[in-house]
Amino acid sequence: MKIVEARGVTKKFMGAKVLDSVTLDIELGEKIAMMGPNGAGKTTLVRAILGFYHLDGGSIRVESYDPTKERVEVLKKIAFIPQLPPPVKLSVSELLTFVERSTGTKKSDVISQADAMELDLKRHKEKPFFKLSGGMKQKLLIAIALARRSRLLVFDEPTANLDPKAREHFYTLLNSLEYEHSSIFITHRLEEVEGLVNRKIYMDLGKVVEDEKV
Amino acid sequence: MKNLSLVAYLDIKESLRARWFYVYAFVFGGLMGLFFISGITDSVVMGFTGLSRLLLVFIQVTIIILPIFILITTVKSISSDRESNVLEYMLSFPISLSEYYWGKLLGRFVTVFFPVIVALFVGVAWGLFKGGQMPWAMIFLYSALIFSICAVFLGIAFLISTMVKSHDIALGLSFTVWIVLLAFIDVALIGLMMQNRVSDEVILTVAMLNPLEAFRIGAIALFDPELTVIGPVAYYLLDSLGHTFLMIYAVVYPILLGVIFALLGYAVFKKRDIL
Ligand SMILES: Nc1ncnc2c1ncn2[C@@H]1O[C@H](COP(=O)(O)OP(=O)(O)OP(=O)(O)O)[C@@H](O)[C@H]1O
Numbered sequence: 001m002k003i004v005e006a007r008g009v010t011k012k013f014m015g016a017k018v019l020d021s022v023t024l025d026i027e028l029g030e031k032i033a034m035m036g037p038n039g040a041g042k043t044t045l046v047r048a049i050l051g052f053y054h055l056d057g058g059s060i061r062v063e064s065y066d067p068t069k070e071r072v073e074v075l076k077k078i079a080f081i082p083q084l085p086p087p088v089k090l091s092v093s094e095l096l097t098f099v100e101r102s103t104g105t106k107k108s109d110v111i112s113q114a115d116a117m118e119l120d121l122k123r124h125k126e127k128p129f130f131k132l133s134g135g136m137k138q139k140l141l142i143a144i145a146l147a148r149r150s151r152l153l154v155f156d157e158p159t160a161n162l163d164p165k166a167r168e169h170f171y172t173l174l175n176s177l178e179y180e181h182s183s184i185f186i187t188h189r190l191e192e193v194e195g196l197v198n199r200k201i202y203m204d205l206g207k208v209v210e211d212e213k214v
Numbered sequence: 215m216k217n218l219s220l221v222a223y224l225d226i227k228e229s230l231r232a233r234w235f236y237v238y239a240f241v242f243g244g245l246m247g248l249f250f251i252s253g254i255t256d257s258v259v260m261g262f263t264g265l266s267r268l269l270l271v272f273i274q275v276t277i278i279i280l281p282i283f284i285l286i287t288t289v290k291s292i293s294s295d296r297e298s299n300v301l302e303y304m305l306s307f308p309i310s311l312s313e314y315y316w317g318k319l320l321g322r323f324v325t326v327f328f329p330v331i332v333a334l335f336v337g338v339a340w341g342l343f344k345g346g347q348m349p350w351a352m353i354f355l356y357s358a359l360i361f362s363i364c365a366v367f368l369g370i371a372f373l374i375s376t377m378v379k380s381h382d383i384a385l386g387l388s389f390t391v392w393i394v395l396l397a398f399i400d401v402a403l404i405g406l407m408m409q410n411r412v413s414d415e416v417i418l419t420v421a422m423l424n425p426l427e428a429f430r431i432g433a434i435a436l437f438d439p440e441l442t443v444i445g446p447v448a449y450y451l452l453d454s455l456g457h458t459f460l461m462i463y464a465v466v467y468p469i470l471l472g473v474i475f476a477l478l479g480y481a482v483f484k485k486r487d488i489l
Pocket residue numbers: 013014018036037038039040041042043044045083489
């Protein structure tokens with residue numbers, strides 16, 4: 001079953017093609033490592049899948065929904081972790097309220113995911129999110145994403161701020177997700193995700209230059 | 215639409231923790247305090263006494279600072295959300311763009327409207343305590359005017375924020391809008407009036423299109439003021455259009471304008487890239 005179907009996706013910023021006719025299908029169960037030099041267009045492609053951009057050419061479908069026209073349907077199926085933890089001013093408990101009310105993910109599920117990464121959310125409930133340490137923020141974002149049990153997980157360099165132990169926890173958690181799903185990891189360190197992925201995509205200059213299933 | 219109230223609620227909670235909100239509440243609260251201390255309620259100046267005078271001075275100061283406060287804080291918070299990728303994260307959850315946009319607008323409205331209204335009512339309470347008469351018409355009119363001025367400037371702020379993505383340009387534009395509406399239009403109109411080259415109707419129309427002028431006139435429409443208090447354009451308008459009409463106009467027109475700007479902002483928000 002196809003989760004994502006991208007056909008000739010082209011996106012320009014100020015005249016320059018940042019995505020140049022990208023065609024890419026993602027099947028349910030595929031775990032993708034997406035690599036490529038800085039500025040290759042990885043984040044842009046992921047944001048296009050999330051419906052943040054109007055395309056200059058081509059089309060994207062997420063389980064047959066259009067990300068810009070049917071964003072709610074699309075985003076129900078995707079859990080996303082951004083490249084940098086955003087300085088959200090909501091407190092931890094408000095953020096969890098937001099997640100619970102918008103996605104139906106229970107706060108207790110997020111809390112137990114966080115526990116598994118040794119982040120004690122109960123102690124930081126009233127703290128504004130942006131005042132958590134870099135690694136704590138990352139852990140919370142990961143906990144939220146995993147607790148959503150989405151069919152597609154999109155991680156834009158999720159481990160940048162994590163210490164080695166936390167990284168281990170994270171990969172263990174990912175491996176223990178027992179339901180069927182697909183994932184995209186954007187990463188510059190293939191060694192780390194090597195054991196987790198079954199497909200590698202290499203992007204450069206807005207194009208997919210290598211696509212190999214392992 | 216269940217997420218609309220969620221977005222609004224969280225925006226209000228966020229504002230209640232933000233520094234700008236305290237400055238904002240402090241300015242309006244402090245203003246009232248200043249009026250009490252300086253004894254504005256006790257003095258008789260230009261024919262206004264006690265509570266009426268207090269409210270009149272309050273509303274005159276509001277005309278100047280409320281718009282710039284609304285514009286700057288709103289534009290700043292929206293564009294910094296975009297630049298710091300908070301918007302990217304929050305909008306990666308399944309909420310529709312309309313829930314997000316209108317929820318934010320609603321939340322903002324509550325946070326900018328209430329401190330001013332509270333300050334107004336505190337002033338009224340103080341005036342009554344000092345033995346004044348309850349100026350019902352004035353309280354009602356001024357609450358309505360504050361409501362409509364919040365509406366129009368929030369509309370403008372949201373439109374600017376969706377149209378201009380650069381933080382600095384958006385702030386600069388806000389400042390320009392404020393100063394033009396506050397001062398330049400009036401100055402220009404007075405100039406034209408004195409030269410007698412443009413017909414009075416044209417001047418009148420242009421003046422009335424400015425929501426701040428409408429507010430200024432509305433605030434004074436309960437009285438028979440002297441020219442010196444409100445400036446020539448407002449005086450002229452009052453004289454030629456009548457008080458009741460101007461009062462209704464001063465409340466309804468800015469609200470309408472605010473709704474139009476907000477809708478335009480929403481159209482831009484939907485049509486363009488979010489980030
Ligand atoms: N909103 C935008 N406006 C203008 N240019 C943009 C915008 N977003 C991205 N770009 C440009 O698009 C190109 C690709 O950016 P993108 O963020 O997709 O790269 P990336 O592959 O994620 O790189 P990195 O590994 O550094 O994260 C860059 O040249 C960037 O400057």
